[in-house]
Amino acid sequence: MSGLRGLVAPFVVPGPSGMAVRTRLKQLTTTDVEVLRQVGAHLGALASRDLKARCRDGLGHDAVAWAGRKRELTPLSSARWAGAITKASNDQWALARRSAHAHLQSLDAGVRTLRHRLSLPIGENGSKHASGGYRSRREWHAKARRLHVLEDRLARARAEWAAGRVHVVRGGKRLARLRHQLPDVGLTEAGWRERREAARWFVQADGESGKRFGNETIRISPGGEVSLRLPGPLAHLANAAHGRYVLTARIRFAHRGQEWADRVAANRAVAYRIHHDTMRGRWYVTASWQKPVTHTVPLAAALAEGVIGVDMNADHLAAWRLDLHGNPVGHPRRFAYDLIGSADHRDAQVRHALTQLLHWATSHGVKAIAVEDLDFTAEKTREKHGHRKQFRQLISGMPTSRLRTRLASMADRTGITVIAVDPAYTSRWGAQHWQKPLTTSTRRTTRHDAASIAVGRRAQGFPIRRRTAPPRTHQSDGRGHRTIQADRKALGREGPRPRIPGPRTRSVPPDTARTRATRTPNTVRGARSEQGWVQDSLLLTE
Structure with missing residues (x-):
C-alpha cells in the first residue's frame, strides 16, 4: 500500500439550503413592458455605479461604507431598492473574489507543473503520480516560454489579490466579448446591444418576513397578481396607491406552487427577480426562498x-x-x-x-x-x-x-x-x-x-477487494453468513492462491519416475541403451 494517498472517510451530503422556481409573465400590455424596461434600465444604471464604488473600496469596505452607499442611492430609488442594489453589489464582489482565488491557485499549479517537467530530461517517462519530461526539444522550448508568461500572470494575480482588486463585467464577460464576433454567431449590432442592455437591467429584491406576502418591493399575491414599488424618479408611472404599479399579467408557479403559496400566505420572506429573454422575447419572474436546515441522517x-x-x-x-x-x-x-x-x-x-x-x-x-x-x-x-x-x-x-x-x-x-x-x-x-x-x-x-x-x-465501509476464502465449516454457514467480509489486516486471504508445482488432482497422470518400468522405450530400434533397466521400489507388491 506504499505510495497510495490516504482516503477521506465517506460522509452524508447535506440537503439544499434554498429553492428557486421560475414562471413566465404572460399577456403583458405595451404599457407593462415599457414600465418594466424603464425600471430595469434606471435601477441597472444605479447598480453599475454602486458596483464600481464597491470594487473601488476593495478590502477597506466595512459597514460604514455600506451605509454610505445606501444613503447615496436612496434619493434616486427608495430605501428598499437601495438595500437590494447594495447587497447585490456585495455578493457580486464576493463572487469575483472567490473566482480570483481559484484563478490564482490554477496559475500556481500550472507554474509548479511546468517547472517540474522542464527540470526533467527530454523524453523521460512519467509515473502515475507525476508527469514526465517533454517529448522533444521544440516542445521543451515552447513550454519554457509559456512558463515565463504564466509567471508574469501569477505575479499580477498575487498583486491584485493582495490589493483586493477584482474584475467584474455586469451582464457577463462572454456577452461583452461577443461584440467582436457578431458575424460568426449571426447577430447584428442592434441585436447584441439589446441583449447586453437586458442583461444589465436590475429588477430584483430580497424578501422580508412579516411584510405583506413576504416582499414589500416586488409583491406577488397568492392569486398571482404582480406589483412592484416604483423608484422615486419613476413614481409618475404608478397605477396604484403608494407609488406601486400593478401588472395586468397573472402568474402561476407550476413547480412547487403549493409550497410557494403557503409561504406567501404566511407572509414569509420570498425573493423575486424579473428578467427579459431577448432571444425568445419573453419576460420571466423567478421566486426563491431559504429552506430550514435538513437534519442529516446518520x-x-x-x-x-x-x-x-x-x-x-x-x-x-x-x-x-x-x-x-x-x-x-x-x-x-x-x-x-x-x-x-x-x-x-x-x-x-x-x-x-x-x-x-x-x-x-x-x-x-x-x-x-x-x-x-x-x-x-x-x-x-x-x-x-x-x-x-x-x-x-x-x-x-x-x-x-x-x-x-x-x-x-x-x-x-x-x-x-x-x-x-x-x-x-x-x-x-x-x-x-x-x-x-x-x-x-x-x-x-x-x-x-x-x-x-x-x-x-x-x-x-468495506474494502473494495472481494473475499475469496470459504467458511471454515465444510462449505456451510456453521460459522456465520458466508458474505461476512474478511478482516482488513488479513491481506493473505484476499490474494490469489499461490502456484504450487506438480500435479494438483488425481486426474493428472503420475510423473515419469513412477511409469518408467511400464513405459514403452523411446530408443532407436537396434541400438542398445546405455542405462540399464531400473526397478522402482514403489511398484513392488507384497
Missing part, C-alpha cells in the same frame, strides 16, 4: 437498506445495487445523457437521468445513493495533459458540480440520502476485483459497472 441509518453505487462518466451514469454485506444484487443499470447542445438541454438531460436513478432506487426500497466526490480542477490543466486535448475536453465536459447539486436537491424530496466517497482508485480496483468475476456468457460487465460496486462498498 450514515449507518442511511445504509440500513443497502446502497446504490453510482459511477459518473461523460455520457452516462453506471449504477449497481448492493446489499447490506456489500454484494452486488441483480443487474447493473445505465442512465445515459447527452451533453451536446444548449445549457438548458444539458441541464434537462442531467435531470432526466437523475430522475430515472431515483425512481429505480425508490422501487427497490434503497435509501442511500453513493457517488464520488469528484474534483477535476487539477486534472484539466493543459500543463499536465497538454498533448492529450481530447482527454482534457472529456474531463471538462463532465458535469460534476451540476450533477452533485441536482442530485442533492432531487434526492431530498424523495427521502434518499446521498453519500459522497473518495474517488481514489475506484475504477482501477473495481475493474481488478469485480469486472471479471461478474462477467458471464449472458452479461458483459464493463469497467464502469465494476467502479460503481467499488463506490458503493467504500460508502459501506
Whole structure:
C-alpha cells in the first residue's frame, strides 16, 4: 500500500439550503413592458455605479461604507431598492473574489507543473503520480516560454489579490466579448446591444418576513397578481396607491406552487427577480426562498437498506445495487445523457437521468445513493495533459458540480440520502476485483459497472477487494453468513492462491519416475541403451 494517498472517510451530503422556481409573465400590455424596461434600465444604471464604488473600496469596505452607499442611492430609488442594489453589489464582489482565488491557485499549479517537467530530461517517462519530461526539444522550448508568461500572470494575480482588486463585467464577460464576433454567431449590432442592455437591467429584491406576502418591493399575491414599488424618479408611472404599479399579467408557479403559496400566505420572506429573454422575447419572474436546515441522517441509518453505487462518466451514469454485506444484487443499470447542445438541454438531460436513478432506487426500497466526490480542477490543466486535448475536453465536459447539486436537491424530496466517497482508485480496483468475476456468457460487465460496486462498498465501509476464502465449516454457514467480509489486516486471504508445482488432482497422470518400468522405450530400434533397466521400489507388491 506504499505510495497510495490516504482516503477521506465517506460522509452524508447535506440537503439544499434554498429553492428557486421560475414562471413566465404572460399577456403583458405595451404599457407593462415599457414600465418594466424603464425600471430595469434606471435601477441597472444605479447598480453599475454602486458596483464600481464597491470594487473601488476593495478590502477597506466595512459597514460604514455600506451605509454610505445606501444613503447615496436612496434619493434616486427608495430605501428598499437601495438595500437590494447594495447587497447585490456585495455578493457580486464576493463572487469575483472567490473566482480570483481559484484563478490564482490554477496559475500556481500550472507554474509548479511546468517547472517540474522542464527540470526533467527530454523524453523521460512519467509515473502515475507525476508527469514526465517533454517529448522533444521544440516542445521543451515552447513550454519554457509559456512558463515565463504564466509567471508574469501569477505575479499580477498575487498583486491584485493582495490589493483586493477584482474584475467584474455586469451582464457577463462572454456577452461583452461577443461584440467582436457578431458575424460568426449571426447577430447584428442592434441585436447584441439589446441583449447586453437586458442583461444589465436590475429588477430584483430580497424578501422580508412579516411584510405583506413576504416582499414589500416586488409583491406577488397568492392569486398571482404582480406589483412592484416604483423608484422615486419613476413614481409618475404608478397605477396604484403608494407609488406601486400593478401588472395586468397573472402568474402561476407550476413547480412547487403549493409550497410557494403557503409561504406567501404566511407572509414569509420570498425573493423575486424579473428578467427579459431577448432571444425568445419573453419576460420571466423567478421566486426563491431559504429552506430550514435538513437534519442529516446518520450514515449507518442511511445504509440500513443497502446502497446504490453510482459511477459518473461523460455520457452516462453506471449504477449497481448492493446489499447490506456489500454484494452486488441483480443487474447493473445505465442512465445515459447527452451533453451536446444548449445549457438548458444539458441541464434537462442531467435531470432526466437523475430522475430515472431515483425512481429505480425508490422501487427497490434503497435509501442511500453513493457517488464520488469528484474534483477535476487539477486534472484539466493543459500543463499536465497538454498533448492529450481530447482527454482534457472529456474531463471538462463532465458535469460534476451540476450533477452533485441536482442530485442533492432531487434526492431530498424523495427521502434518499446521498453519500459522497473518495474517488481514489475506484475504477482501477473495481475493474481488478469485480469486472471479471461478474462477467458471464449472458452479461458483459464493463469497467464502469465494476467502479460503481467499488463506490458503493467504500460508502459501506468495506474494502473494495472481494473475499475469496470459504467458511471454515465444510462449505456451510456453521460459522456465520458466508458474505461476512474478511478482516482488513488479513491481506493473505484476499490474494490469489499461490502456484504450487506438480500435479494438483488425481486426474493428472503420475510423473515419469513412477511409469518408467511400464513405459514403452523411446530408443532407436537396434541400438542398445546405455542405462540399464531400473526397478522402482514403489511398484513392488507384497
